[in-house]
Amino acid sequence: MTFRGLTNCHEIGGHLTTVIGLGEDRARVAPAAIPGHTDSGATPRADAGTGNSGATPAGTPAPPAAARDGIPASARDGIPASARDGIPASARDTDQFLTVGGVRIRYRTVGSGEPLLLLHGWGASLDTFAAMADDLKRQFSVTAFDFPGHGGSDLPPATWAVDDFVDSTLGVLVALGVERTSVLGHSFGGRVAIKLAAAHPETVDRLVLVDSAGVPPPQTLERRLKRYASRFANATGRLGRPGQAVRGAIVRRIASTDYLDAGPLRGTFLAIVREDLRPVLAHIKAPTLLVWGESDEDTTLADARSMEKLIPGARLLVLKNAGHFSYLDQYGRFRLGVIPFLND
Numbered sequence: 001m002t003f004r005g006l007t008n009c010h011e012i013g014g015h016l017t018t019v020i021g022l023g024e025d026r027a028r029v030a031p032a033a034i035p036g037h038t039d040s041g042a043t044p045r046a047d048a049g050t051g052n053s054g055a056t057p058a059g060t061p062a063p064p065a066a067a068r069d070g071i072p073a074s075a076r077d078g079i080p081a082s083a084r085d086g087i088p089a090s091a092r093d094t095d096q097f098l099t100v101g102g103v104r105i106r107y108r109t110v111g112s113g114e115p116l117l118l119l120h121g122w123g124a125s126l127d128t129f130a131a132m133a134d135d136l137k138r139q140f141s142v143t144a145f146d147f148p149g150h151g152g153s154d155l156p157p158a159t160w161a162v163d164d165f166v167d168s169t170l171g172v173l174v175a176l177g178v179e180r181t182s183v184l185g186h187s188f189g190g191r192v193a194i195k196l197a198a199a200h201p202e203t204v205d206r207l208v209l210v211d212s213a214g215v216p217p218p219q220t221l222e223r224r225l226k227r228y229a230s231r232f233a234n235a236t237g238r239l240g241r242p243g244q245a246v247r248g249a250i251v252r253r254i255a256s257t258d259y260l261d262a263g264p265l266r267g268t269f270l271a272i273v274r275e276d277l278r279p280v281l282a283h284i285k286a287p288t289l290l291v292w293g294e295s296d297e298d299t300t301l302a303d304a305r306s307m308e309k310l311i312p313g314a315r316l317l318v319l320k321n322a323g324h325f326s327y328l329d330q331y332g333r334f335r336l337g338v339i340p341f342l343n344d
Helices: 065-071 073-078 126-136 161-173 188-200 219-237 240-254 255-261 265-275 301-310 332-344
Strands: 009-012 015-020 039-041 048-050 095-101 103-110 113-117 140-147 179-188 203-211 288-293 317-320
Touching: 009 065, 015 048, 065 188, 065 219, 095 161, 095 317, 103 161, 113 126, 126 140, 126 332, 161 188, 179 188, 219 240, 288 332, 301 317, 317 332
Parallel strands: 015 317, 113 140, 113 179, 179 203, 203 288, 288 317
Antiparallel strands: 009 015, 039 048, 095 103, 103 140
């Protein structure tokens, strides 16, 4: 594959790595209309969730505060102002709903051409892709939907693992009559995309993983201490009301913001972030492009290097001056790499 219009391509460890240079993003398409965009992925560090925005259908349990606000408070400082300003009313007019496995799901399909499915991060919604979808609809039939428990979709009926979100994604595709599609997943959406591509290769044409979660963080001394503190807190919590108060204080001190903001999805969040996807990566057959912000502190560039080595034929595109929301921070350069890859 050739990255047209890009420079500074070089080989690292036998894999093609592209580092997009410094400088102002002068692309004609800017991430202007991305909603109160809240994402911090999805693992305690590797899954920074994604902000959630969008109306909740009547009768649907209220989503966690992070979802209602469009983005976890901890992530706001790292997100471009344009991503927090909301989305055009015209975009909301295209919202539709379908039911998969008894769960009502909000989705949006725009454009025409080869199908492209966009999967958002934890705590976010399809609205985080509003500007991207508005751009890509010129060449693709773009579908995005709110994962259960996010945006305008219902909460899942029980504690879910990543496989349950994969099944839900397959249900959406079946309901929409899409047999095969390219898939772009950001952060937690990358987790789902990885398992979808590995378990259902007949469904995924091309795969784009953007600052994806799935590689567990290194076991530092700080993380080990937090794990011991968590075990102590759980034991203390069994000692009646005083013990529960102590447990609550410890949890508030050591838990990630994504976990604290997850509300009714806390069990699901823990089930997701505990799953190491490295053993799954070798089973991906679809051509894969990894897109990463060089300054991503949630899913670090080291995670990208691991995925690049483990996914057969994967290529890594590194965006300078970009963090966990690399597709927002440097959208012009992002599209220069992603669109040619999808059309290849």
